[in-house]
Amino acid sequence: MQQRTKIFKQHIDTDLGQMIVISDEKKLFLLEFADKKNLNEEILTLENEFNCKVEEKITKISKKIDKEIKLYFKGELKEFETPFLMRGTKFQKLVWSELLKIPYGKTISYKELATRIGNDKASRAVANANAKNKIVVLIPCHRIINTNKGLGGYSCGIEKKQKLLALENQKNK
Numbered sequence: 001m002q003q004r005t006k007i008f009k010q011h012i013d014t015d016l017g018q019m020i021v022i023s024d025e026k027k028l029f030l031l032e033f034a035d036k037k038n039l040n041e042e043i044l045t046l047e048n049e050f051n052c053k054v055e056e057k058i059t060k061i062s063k064k065i066d067k068e069i070k071l072y073f074k075g076e077l078k079e080f081e082t083p084f085l086m087r088g089t090k091f092q093k094l095v096w097s098e099l100l101k102i103p104y105g106k107t108i109s110y111k112e113l114a115t116r117i118g119n120d121k122a123s124r125a126v127a128n129a130n131a132k133n134k135i136v137v138l139i140p141c142h143r144i145i146n147t148n149k150g151l152g153g154y155s156c157g158i159e160k161k162q163k164l165l166a167l168e169n170q171k172n173k
Contacts, residue, residue: 007050008057009043012066015073015167016160022046022054023061028084031065031135033156042134049087065138072137075167078104080138088132095129102143105168109147131155137164 007029010021020039022030029046032039047053064082071077086093098116102108110130114122130141136156142164146152154161 005050006052007046007054008059008062009054010056010058010062010066012062012069014069016163019069021062021065023059023065025059025061026083028061028065028082028135028138029087031069031084031138033136033160036156069137073167075170082138084135084138086139087134088129091125092129092132095126096133096135096139096141099130099133099139099141099143102140104140107143107145107165110144110152111147113144127152143168 005024007022007024010023011034012019012021016033018034020030020032020034020043021028022043030042032042036042043054061082065080068077068080068082072080086096088096094117095113098113101116108116110123110126111120114120114126117126119125126144130144133139133141133155136142142154142161144152151158151161151165
């Protein structure tokens with residue numbers, strides 16, 4: 001359990017629907033689409049980790065990610081600068097760190113991602129780590145596809161994944 005701190009929630013509007021931002025004044029802890037299944041469980045987990053209740057409040061970090069997300073959806077931002085905290089297992093953090101190296105507008109397969117982290121047989125584990133990503137869009141798990149070029153899964157829904165990839169492909173030309 002982390003040292004007791006205050007964490008705050010803000011709703012932001014995007015082209016793909018409302019998102020939830022949870023942060024303190026220094027780092028982003030969660031960025032998810034508001035319609036995601038199990039979102040309330042994720043928020044409860046955060047409250048337990050930080051030993052506090054999430055309060056509604058706009059923070060410097062929530063303002064920053066709101067601005068960056070809006071620029072991203074306009075195609076004017078390709079790399080985020082909002083500081084964030086990866087919360088997960090050592091393996092999940094390894095996968096998410098590798099995701100951050102995939103350029104805007106590019107995709108790789110689950111198998112390629114597994115190879116990049118040093119275990120080409122870990123495609124399924126990589127997919128599971130992607131599904132546990134709590135900072136969507138910023139940590140670009142949507143850029144991972146099947147080896148056969150199929151979309152694979154996406155914790156926020158395949159339709160959102162399609163739209164994120166289409167946005168990046170259109171704006172990357």
